[in-house]
Amino acid sequence: MYSFEIESPTSVADAVAALGKEEAQALGGGQTLIPSLKARLAAPSVLVSLKNIDEIKGVSINGDTVTIGGGTTHATVAAEVGSAYPALADLAVNIGDPAVRNRGTIGGSLANNDPSACYPAAALASGATIVTNTREIAADDYFEGMFTTALEEGEIVTAVKFPVPEAAAYIKFEQPASRFALVGVFVAKYADGVRVAVTGASEDGVFRWSEAESALSSNFGADALDGLSLSGDGMISDLHGSGDYRAHLIAVLTKRAVKAAA
Amino acid sequence: MGQLGARAGLYDAATVRVNATGSISVMVGAHSHGQGHETAFPQVVAEMLGIDESMIDIVHGDTSKIPFGMGTYGSRSLAVCGSAMVRATEKIINKAKKIAGHLLEASDADIELKDGQFTVAGTDKSVAWGDVTLAAYVPHNYPLEDIEPGLEETAFYDPANFTYPSGAYACELELDPETGRVTIERFAAADDFGNVVNPMIVEGQVHGGLAQGIGQALLESCVYDENGQLLSASYMDYAMPRAEDVPFYQVDHSCATPCTHNPLGVKGCGEAGAIGSPPAVVNAVIDALHSGGYTQVDHIDMPVSPHRVWKAMQG
Amino acid sequence: MHMSDTREIKAPREVVWAAILDPEVLKQCVPGCTEMTGSPEEGFEATVVQKVGPVKATFKGQVALSNRNEPESLTLSGEGKGGAAGFAKGGADVTLTDKGDGITELHYEVEAKVGGKLAQLGSRIIDGFAKKMADQFFTNLQDAVEGPADPEDAPEAEGEAAEEGKKKGWFKRMVSN
Amino acid sequence: MTKVTMTVNGKAVSKEVSGNTLMTEFLRDELHLTGTHVGCDTSQCGACVIHVDGQSVKACTMFAGEAEGASVTTIEGMANADGSLSVIQQAFQDHHGLQCGFCTPGMVMTAAALLKENPKPSEHEVRDYLEGNICRCTGYHNIVKAILAASGQDVSGIAAE
Amino acid sequence: MPKDHGIGASQKRREDVRFLTGAGQYTDDISTYGQTYCVFLRSDVAHGTINNLDTSDAEAMPGVVRIFTGKDFEGIGGLPCGWQVTDKNGEPMKEPAHPVLAQGKVRHVGDPIAAVVAESLEEARNAAEAIVYDIDELPAVVDMKAALEAGAAKVHDDLDDNLCYDWQFGSDQAAIDEAFSNAAHVTTLDLINNRLVANPMEPRVALGEYNRANDESTLYTTSQNPHVIRLLMGAFVLGIPEHKLRVVAPDVGGGFGTKIFHYAEEAFVTFASRQINRPVKWTSTRSEAFMSDAHGRDHVTKIELALDADNNFIGLRTDTLANMGAYLSTFSSSVPTWLHGTLMAGNYKTPAIQVNVKAVFTNTVPVDAYRGACRPEATFQLERLVDKAARELGVDPIALRRQNFIDSFPYSTPVAVEYDTGDYTATMDKLEEMIDREGFEPAARRARPMASCAGSASTAISRPAALRRRTSWVSSARAPVSMTPPRCG
Structure with missing residues (x-):
């Protein structure tokens, strides 16, 4: 690793100030960033650890909204969200492995927006609101392509607000080596319609499958998806699966998610 | 396997070093990288000598301590190096029987080794493993003309064929x-x-x-x-x-x-x-x-x- | 990996051709380019900074123009070393077809390859990323020549030229004046 | 360089470290606790799993500075106070749950975390929990069996012994 | 009563106690006084000419003790291949030079170009990045078939082509031709034995130490066979007499073949520690291991089985391309030949067998033995082929195997070896008993592999998230396969 110093502020305000330094970089759970640093693929001069900021940790459930602090670990989400939003807890408990879940955070995952990560699918399918130190961003406006988000330099995800759906499920088909999603589909049914978000598949990162959404909004059953398919163009193609295969999996997994949710 | 083009041999070697008090270090050319040689190899020597495994240690993985060895690969450790160890232990038994024969005033051809005891066949005259090993290193009243002191043997074993599981x-x-x-x-x-x-x-x-x-x-x-x-x-x-x-x-x-x-x-x-x-x-x-x-x-x-x-x- | 695309640029072929040969335009077009010096004849030295998720790498290398067949076709090639990240190389065969009415059809065939850690760790995203880079390059070129479809998307070109570009396409304006 | 203070296997330690010192480097190079192993550089093999404040973490994916004030347990701190093997360690020996031993510290630490969370896991739950721990020698059969045995469950019905 | 000691006892392992308490001592756990750290600059292109290699800026960086390049190894031996194979025309195999550090050319991604020795690992890494070099990339040879085509780029300029040897073994041409011309049925299969990386969980480590007082070198290394390393490194690479060279392999965290071979890094740290008179340690990262540990398998094979009208095997022939990678690793040449060809009879009394193997150089990491060392390759070919033959003939695959089992011992195969003992029928009986007892799909279904499948009940599966809902059919199947004999050298 290149050398850098770590700062561990205890408030969002201090963290934002620290991130204003040249070549400063926020450190969430570090489960993606630290391996990248070890490979010398980044050279920040200061890492600003968000671990000691209590105000961005924890889960609160208020009526139909689950609010999760940006610094909340996957393990905590898995343990505490289950009663209010079981599909989200189910997603969290299948991210990475236990040790990764004890460190990795929802804010870190959403800020990174890895095209194969799980949380972006949940946030987009839930129509979640990403809360930062300066503003609130609707999920539909937040994700801007792989590894790209609406976040400005130095902006911190402080919380994510999930409206609780009537029914939802996340089905992940794992890439056998990394265990990231080769394809993951999150289906969430709300009073005003169904949202379907797909991760792992597109070269543009997480996206909504609008044809499936309209079909499911009028008939929330797997049969509503009969005959619907996506093109493999623009889908990730790598040694684990072609774009066409990923497109095929999206259709299969969406049906399974609908069945699991129903 | 030299005739097949192997530039190195495919034999292996073992030295069985019996200490004065009867404990044993077995220097083997095979080198465990997870196979459990430290446990399995002593089982063989213990069986042959009728003593407890805890008296036997395996030494491996150091060219300064081991006569020679081709190492561990090709499912060979016990079949090849283990066989060398058996041959070396047989030499130990032969020499120990000579020493026991001397201590028991009997011909070594009449000495039997069972459960760590050397016995003159058909009699109740016996001497324990430890007494024989001590005599080998503390050779008072010892036929130095016929038997060298010490109890350490080396064998190289080159298999006649592969094994066919x-x-x-x-x-x-x-x-x-x-x-x-x-x-x-x-x-x-x-x-x-x-x-x-x-x-x-x-x-x-x-x-x-x-x-x-x-x-x-x-x-x-x-x-x-x-x-x-x-x-x-x-x-x-x-x-x-x-x-x-x-x-x-x-x-x-x-x-x-x-x-x-x-x-x-x-x-x-x-x-x-x-x-x-x-x-x-x-x-x-x-x-x-x-x-x-x-x-x-x-x-x-x-x-x-x-x-x-x-x-x-x-x- | 191989990529190709065709796009229509609302400018005469000579204008598009001249833009590609202009170091300032090239610099604006190469995504992440922070420095470019040199000439079309001698080639350019370039520095490009790329950030993908947690990865941030600075590539130093050369950009060259070859097979020039004015104003119909040329090859644009670049290669850069990114230190610990490895290297990236790419070549684009560009053909310009005059479609009349001041419209030029630009077609490109890109061959790109990466090596080192980028290849070792990035196979999942590298194709998509390369496509995005190629697309962005030619979008930037188009914007530079004809002005962006949406002024907000204009590349942050410097000073007055950028301001003008928002109306018209700063390069087109410069050459047509 | 900053000073970090933490408790490791019950002993207070305090050392100057640089920002980029990983927990694995701190344990292995500074404290000479070489039982925590490094088997990969992408945070997947799990040979380096330790407990920080009672939770399993990958020591290769955490900076020493982040453990300020924490209570850390490594494989060296897992045996009983009298030096005898703990229940989990003993189960690994009894059921031949290790061969080369390199992944073993991480396996034991992960198993301990599992049994704390879930004292009677099913076979599926054990296998699922081991997702972040790679073993190349045992084929996992005896590791899973050892963990089930350590949880007090009857493993005599599991094939092959 | 099972035995509790001696031969036949399932004794608990004594080595476990240290491994379970963190007290094992693996090579990376050893650090010595005055130790320096080594980092290799490795090629990131598969094939190229090194034009310019300037270490002067890097030498001036903090903590750098010395930087070595190929120049430092001019006149010093290369890594030898330990097995001479003679090809079918009586010619010796082509054995290109395999330098410790690249000499003018790089031939695979990961080929070491230079090595930095510094006071700390990070300083060594910093300096390795600061080495200025320029490689003129040449076309890379990756695919074996393409490598053998006329005009293909050459991995080694001093060789005529990319063929290491063309080896033929077993029955003579007349016997094979006769078997196939008499065949009532011929089954053919084209297949690939996929390239693997052994991946012992402990990455390789080498620590070289030099004692000026007695001119002795000690190498601590992650090796399955320290004496072989001493012999090869001492006699063939560095010219150090055995009595001045000690090789120690402490606890080794798995090997599976890949820690048999003598590697450049072992020779380097031994050499460098003598040059700078300080210990030099190299610890591989996992990413580095993928491009510097010898790989395994990587064969492309066409195999054909001739059967008579009664479904007896009467002839077998194979054509294999075996990837050697860019250089010959220690035992690479023996793997597709003597360790593979001699096992092609498998468990079957096929009277005529001919094995053809072309070993090919490519711009990839060297390939050598990995657990099984070509017995998996041989067995995969043969057992897939027998299964395919059974399907084509509409007979039960187990019955076809049983019918052709070797049933009297000793048995001399047409591929040079003599099986001393075995009872393949009894082993297959045992297997059938086990699978009935353990609740495998009923034999009736197995015997009718073409029957349509009724969806079997789904049993517990590993990742509910992935396959929580399964619709349509789910097939269960088994295909017993008898295994060819492995063997020990």
């Missing part, structure tokens, strides 16, 4: 026709390893081989692009088998036809699991596809990934 393996799996994903449900391996020194270790060797073979069949692959860049060059893309990729295995080694040309009658076991499992898995996949009506699929190259199965099903 064999086995029959079966795999039961489920194939998800929508995604192409294969899940191994059951796996059975019946092997003939000849005689077995430590069944627990032998079974562990088969388990590990099975996981590597299942890994080759379903998961693992080294992929280069057309420019020679290695794409599967970390655990992010090279799929190592994990606990949930494999089932509990059923393994058996009760069909035993001992090897005829090494003194232990053992055959190699370390590689067996990795040898039999890949075809068992792929045959089962093809069988599953045929039974599901995909009779056009003759073969799928390994690793039989979900993507490849799906492609094969597309025709």
Whole structure:
């Protein structure tokens, strides 16, 4: 690793100030960033650890909204969200492995927006609101392509607000080596319609499958998806699966998610 | 194997060093990298001498301590190096019998070794292992003209032939026709390893081989692009088998036809699991596809990934 | 990997051709380019900073123009070393077809390759990323020549030229004046 | 360089470290606790799993500075007070749950975390929990069996012994 | 009563106690006084000419003790291949030079170009990045078939082509031709034995130490066979007499073949420690291991089985391309030949067998033995082929195997070896008993592999998230396979 110093502020305000330094970089759970640093693929001069900021940790459930602090670990989400939003807890408990879940955070995952990560699918399918130190961003406006988000330099995800759906499920088909999603589909049914978000598949990162959404909004059953398919163009193609295969999996997994949710 | 072109020999060597108080260091050329030599090798020497394993230590992995050795590979440790150890221990027994014969005032031809006691055949005259070893190093009243002091022997053993274990393996799996994903449900391996020194270790060797073979069949692959860049060059893309990729295995080694040309009658076991499992898995996949009506699929190259199965099903 | 695309640029072929040969335009077009010096004849030295998720790498290398067949076709090639990240190389065969009415059809065939850690760790995303880069390059070129479809998307070109570009396409304006 | 203070296997330690010192480097190079192993550089093999404030973490994917004030347990701190093997360690030996021993510290630490969370896991739950721990020798059979045995469950019905 | 000691006892392992308490001592756990750290600058292109290699800036960086390049190894031996194979025309195999550090050319991604020795690992890494070099990339040879075509780029300029040897073994041409011309049925299969990486969980490590007082070198290394390393490194590479060279392999964290071979890094740290008179340690990262540990398998094979009208095997022939990678690793040449060809009889009394192997150089990491060392490759070919033959003939695959089992011992195969003992029928009986007992799919289904599949009940599966809902059919199947004999050298 290149050398850098770590700062561990205890408030969002201090963290934002620290991130204003040249070549400063926020450190969430570090489960993606630290391996990248070890490979010398980044050279920040200061890492600003968000671990000691209590105000961005924890889960609160208020009526139909689950609010999760940006610094909340996957393990905590898995343990505490289950009663209010079981599909989200189910997603969290299948991210990475236990040790990764004890460190990795929802804010870190959403800020990174890895095209194969799980949380972006949940946030987009839930129509979640990403809360930062300066503003609130609707999920539909937040994700801007792989590894790209609406976040400005130095902006911190402080919380994510999930409206609780009537029914939802996340089905992940794992890439056998990394265990990231080769394809993951999150289906969430709300009073005003169904949202379907797909991760792992597109070269543009997480996206909504609008044809499936309209079909499911009028008939929330797997049969509503009969005959619907996506093109493999623009889908990730790598040694684990072609774009066409990923497109095929999206259709299969969406049906399974609908069945699991129903 | 020199006649086949091997520039190094394929023998192995062992030194059995008996200390004055009867404890033993066995310097072996084989070098364990997980196979449990420190446990299995003393079992053989203990059996031959009738003493407790705790008196015997294995020394390996250091050229300054070991006469010579070709190392551990090719399922060879016990069959080749173990045989050298047996030969060296036989030399120890021969010399110890001479010493015992002297102490018991009997001909060494009449001395029997059982349970760590040297006995004059047909009598109740006996002397313990420790008394003999002490005499070897503290040679008062010792026929120095006939017997050298000390009790240390080395043997090199060059096998006359390979050993030929064999086995029959079966795999039961489920194939998800929508995604192409294969899940191994059951796996059975019946092997003939000849005689077995430590069944627990032998079974562990088969388990590990099975996981590597299942890994080759379903998961693992080294992929280069057309420019020679290695794409599967970390655990992010090279799929190592994990606990949930494999089932509990059923393994058996009760069909035993001992090897005829090494003194232990053992055959190699370390590689067996990795040898039999890949075809068992792929045959089962093809069988599953045929039974599901995909009779056009003759073969799928390994690793039989979900993507490849799906492609094969597309025709 | 191989990529190709065709796009229509609302400018005469000579204008498009001249833009490609202009170091300032090239610099604006190469995504992440922070420095470019040199000439079309001698080639350019370039510094490019790329950030993908947690990865941030600075590539130093050369950009060259070859096979020039004015104003119909040329080859644009670049290669850069990114230190610990490895290297990236790419070549684009560009053909310009005059479609009349001041419209030029630009077609490109890109061959790109990466090596080192980028290839070792990035196989999942590298194709998509390369496509995005190629697309962005030619979008930037188009914007530079004809002005962006949406002024907000204009590349942050410097000073007055950028301001003008928002109306018209700063390069087109410069050459047509 | 900053000073970090933490408790490791019950002993207070205090050392100057640089920002980029990983927990694995701190344990292995500074404290000479070489039982925590490094088997990969992408945070997947799990040979380096330790407990930080009672939770399993990958020591290769955490900076020493982040453990300020924490209570850390490594494989060296897992045996009973009298030096005898703990229940989990003993189960690994009894059921031949290790061969080369390199992944073993991480396996034991992960198993301990599992049994704390879930004292009677099913076979599936054990295998699922081991997702972040790679073993190349055992084929996992005896590791899973050892963990089930350590949880007090009857493993005599599991094949092959 | 099972035995509790001696031969046949399932004794608990004594080595476990240290491994379970963190007290094992692996090579990376050893650090010595005055130790320096080594980092290799490795090629990131598969094939190229090194034009310019300037270490002067890097030498001036903090903590750098010395930087070595190929120049430092001019006149010093290369890594030898330990097995001579003679090809079918009586010619010796082509054995290109395999330098410790690249001499003018790089031939695979990961080929070491230079080595930095510094006071700390990070300083060594910093300096390795600061080395200025320029490689003229040449076309890379990756695919074996393409490598053998006329006009293909050459991995080694001093060789005529990319063929290491063309080896033939077993029955003579007349016997094979006769078998196939008499065949009532011929089954053919084209297949690939996928390239693997052994991946022992402990990455390789080498620590070289030099004692000026007695001119002795000690190498601590992650090796399966320290004496072989001493012999090869002392006699063939560095010219150090054995009595001045000690090789120690402490606890080794798995090997599976890949730690048999003598590697450049072992020779380097031994050499460098003598040059700078300080210990030099190299610890591989996992990413580095993928491009510097010898790989395994990587064969492309066409195999054909001739059967008579009664389904007896009467002839077998194979054509294999075996990837050697860019250089010959220690035992690479023996793997597709003597360790593979001699096992092609498998468990079957096929009277005529001919094995053809072309070993090919490519711009990839060297390939050598990996657990099984070509017995898996041989077995995979044969057992897949037998299964395919059974399907084509509409007979039970187990019955076809049983019918052709070797049933009297000793048995001399057409591929040079003599099996001393075995009882393949009894082993297969045992297997069938096990699978009935353990609740495998009933034999009736197995015997009718073409029957349509009724969806079997789904049993517990590993990742509910992935396959929580399964619709349509789910197939269960098994295909017993008898295993060819492995053997020990």
